[in-house]
Amino acid sequence: MKIYARKDVWSGRRQEISDKVHGALVSEWGLPDDKRFHRFFLMDADDFVAPRSPEYLILEILCFEGRSDDAKRALHRRLSAEFAEVEITIVETPKVNWGIRGVPADELALTYKVEV
16 A cells, blocks of 8 residues: 655644555455555655645555455445545556565465455
8 A cells, every 4th residue: 555645734644544544455355454554655745736635645555456346446435435535546466466475476375365
């Protein structure tokens, strides 16, 4: 998860964002509670020009392919309900293109389902 936002608005609220985003992923995609990987890119106002509001967030979800369109729609709805001004992009990649713990992800036995 990459989270882009204005520093002056969101810097003291990282935990709030992380909790809401992760709660949505756990609820809608069945992600395990201990699988929280969030990177914050907080920028000066001059470097983050948003069309609507200073509270605008951009959430870029990097994940294995396999989630159904309905699961993606459910996640979009949930995150949009959590944040008033949000743009959400889901970027999927084949498991073989994602390396974890020294092996391609398609060779891992995951503790959770990707096909939801």
